[in-house]
Amino acid sequence: MSIVFYLLAALTVAGGLAAMLLRNTVHCALALTVAFAGLALLFLNLDAQFAGFAQILVYIGAVAILVVFAILLTRGSETPKDGVFSRSWLAGLAIAAAVFAVLGWAVLQSVRVLPHETAVPVVTVQQIGVALVGRYVLPLEIVAVLLTAALIGAVIVAMHEKEEHK
Amino acid sequence: MTPLAGYLLVSIGLAGALTRRNAILVLIGIELMLNAANLNLIAFWRYGPHPESLTGMMFAIFSIAVAAAEAAVGLGLVIQIHRHAKTTDLDAMNRMKG
Numbered sequence: 001m002s003i004v005f006y007l008l009a010a011l012t013v014a015g016g017l018a019a020m021l022l023r024n025t026v027h028c029a030l031a032l033t034v035a036f037a038g039l040a041l042l043f044l045n046l047d048a049q050f051a052g053f054a055q056i057l058v059y060i061g062a063v064a065i066l067v068v069f070a071i072l073l074t075r076g077s078e079t080p081k082d083g084v085f086s087r088s089w090l091a092g093l094a095i096a097a098a099v100f101a102v103l104g105w106a107v108l109q110s111v112r113v114l115p116h117e118t119a120v121p122v123v124t125v126q127q128i129g130v131a132l133v134g135r136y137v138l139p140l141e142i143v144a145v146l147l148t149a150a151l152i153g154a155v156i157v158a159m160h161e162k163e164e165h166k
Numbered sequence: 167m168t169p170l171a172g173y174l175l176v177s178i179g180l181a182g183a184l185t186r187r188n189a190i191l192v193l194i195g196i197e198l199m200l201n202a203a204n205l206n207l208i209a210f211w212r213y214g215p216h217p218e219s220l221t222g223m224m225f226a227i228f229s230i231a232v233a234a235a236e237a238a239v240g241l242g243l244v245i246q247i248h249r250h251a252k253t254t255d256l257d258a259m260n261r262m263k264g
Contacts, residue, residue: 009171016175016198020182025190032194035175039201043226046168046212051204051226058230063197063237070190070241074248085185086257092184100177107170121217128227131220139224143231150235158242160249 004045012038023084025071033064047120050128168209175202189247189254193240200233 015035019028036059043052086092132140179198186192204226211222248254 005168009168013171013174013178016178019194019198020178020186020191025188028191028194032197035198036201039205042168042171042205043208046208048208048212048223048226051208051223051230054227054230055201055204058234059197059201063234066237066241067190067194070244073245074190074254084187084191086187089185093181095184096177096181099180100173103173103176104170107173121212123220123223128220128223131224136224136228139228143228147231147235150239154238154242157239158245 005042008038008042008045012042026068029064029067029071032067033060036060036064048123050123050125168213169206172202172206172209175199175205187255187257189244189256189259190241192256193237193244196240197233197237200229200236204229 012035015031015033015038018031019035022028022031036055040052040055040060043049043055176199179195179202181195182198183192183195186195207222207226207229211217211220211226214222244254247259251259253259
């Protein structure tokens with residue numbers, strides 16, 4: 001692994017840590033954007049250009065903006081006086097540490113068959129499009145239905161029902 | 167080392183989702199976990215035996231689409247809960263009945 005990977009991984013993990021540790025909620029959203037950008041760069045570093053640019057468009061372009069909108073609409077930028085962590089934070093932290101310990105142990109114990117040092121796979125957008133309407137056409141349709149349902153559902157859930165005047 | 171970075175990010179997201187009080191930050195933690203899973207999918211696609219079959223990358227692209235839908239619905243729910251209960255503090259939301 002190259003030095004570029006370690007730099008990008010450090011950036012991404014630092015962004016994720018900051019997003020979960022900072023007190024101000026708006027700062028958390030900005031740190032989340034840094035983590036998303038680091039992940040997009042990691043995708044590009046792994047020769048997955050399409051996924052990297054989709055990550056930039058969808059996450060930095062849409063999800064981060066949605067999160068900021070939600071924070072400002074719910075006045076979440078006001079830091080609560082009695083701490084930002086839940087009462088049961090110790091149990092949550094222990095569970096997360098245990099999960100990471102198990103996963104890290106599994107990674108370090110595994111036999112090194114990867115990486116296959118294959119040549120850089122040439123993936124054109126045309127190939128992805130052909131695969132999407134060929135082999136992956138059923139998942140594509142299901143995702144289309146899911147996105148439509150989620151859009152309508154989100155609008156209905158967040159819709160402000162006016163009080164009816166008599 | 168890429169899976170290890172991915173699992174570290176999963177654990178950070180899990181810790182945040184389990185310990186933060188603000189509902190929006192819990193959603194942010196879940197988004198981090200989904201993204202870390204995408205990183206692992208892409209890494210195993212790139213260094214796997216058949217990168218030309220596009221399997222892992224397609225999985226990651228569909229996962230991005232599903233995560234975007236999840237974020238839209240989740241944040242809409244948080245806004246509605248805030249309108250109803252005047253708070254997004256999860257410790258204060260301790261009853262199911264409106």
